[in-house]
Amino acid sequence: MEKERENIYWHQGDVAPVERAAIKGQQPCVIWLTGLSGSGKSTLANALERKLVEMGRHTILMDADNIRKGLNRDLGFSEADRVENIRRIGEVAKLMTDAGLIVITAFISPFRADRNMVRALLPAGTFLEVHLSTPLDVCEARDPKGLYRKVRQGKIPNFTGISSPYEEPLQPELRINTATLKVNECLEVIMELLVSTVIS
Numbered sequence: 001m002e003k004e005r006e007n008i009y010w011h012q013g014d015v016a017p018v019e020r021a022a023i024k025g026q027q028p029c030v031i032w033l034t035g036l037s038g039s040g041k042s043t044l045a046n047a048l049e050r051k052l053v054e055m056g057r058h059t060i061l062m063d064a065d066n067i068r069k070g071l072n073r074d075l076g077f078s079e080a081d082r083v084e085n086i087r088r089i090g091e092v093a094k095l096m097t098d099a100g101l102i103v104i105t106a107f108i109s110p111f112r113a114d115r116n117m118v119r120a121l122l123p124a125g126t127f128l129e130v131h132l133s134t135p136l137d138v139c140e141a142r143d144p145k146g147l148y149r150k151v152r153q154g155k156i157p158n159f160t161g162i163s164s165p166y167e168e169p170l171q172p173e174l175r176i177n178t179a180t181l182k183v184n185e186c187l188e189v190i191m192e193l194l195v196s197t198v199i200s
Helices: 017-024 041-054 064-069 079-098 112-121 136-142 147-152 183-197
Strands: 029-035 059-063 102-106 127-132 174-176
Touching: 017 079, 029 041, 029 079, 029 112, 029 183, 041 059, 041 064, 041 102, 041 183, 059 064, 059 079, 064 079, 079 102, 079 112, 112 127, 127 183, 174 183
Parallel strands: 029 102, 029 127, 059 102, 127 174
Antiparallel strands: none
16 A cells, blocks of 8 residues: 555645635635534534525535545444544545635544644644533433433443543633533634634
8 A cells, every 4th residue: 555655646736725715705714613422513513604604604514424424434433433534524624625615513523633633734723623511411411313322221332421532622722511502602602713713
């Protein structure tokens, strides 16, 4: 495999990412929502994309279940597969920002090193890590997909927060507890961050 890679060369296109962003009139970025299952990532991601689209912004939303049904359908939930899952998502997110888009992602992404790997792929200041710090007991009480119930029944191994670790971000751009804030309140906090960083 390494020998074969010797014959791969980076193709430099004639159109720079900054030109694509200029056409759209926006600063591309990745808004990376991370947190336990049931913390509200998908709900908040959907609300955020709706808000940005209503503002005339060009967006793309990448949600964990959707990605695993397509791009990453060959991956399981072992530690190695979870690492590869986030690596692929990070590479796609980078391509999307090169296209000038505001990328919203909703992934548990349990490992700190993997999230930092994605951050390193992007220009400084364009990876905005938003940690939904909702406590485990609240997430489990919500259990929107019935996953925690299956975990407690022994039907799902390697489940983040129960039998597999979740490494909280050390210095996220934003930390939100969805147990104490409503969706519209969470949205306001995120919009404040975006206005102060990437949205004029």
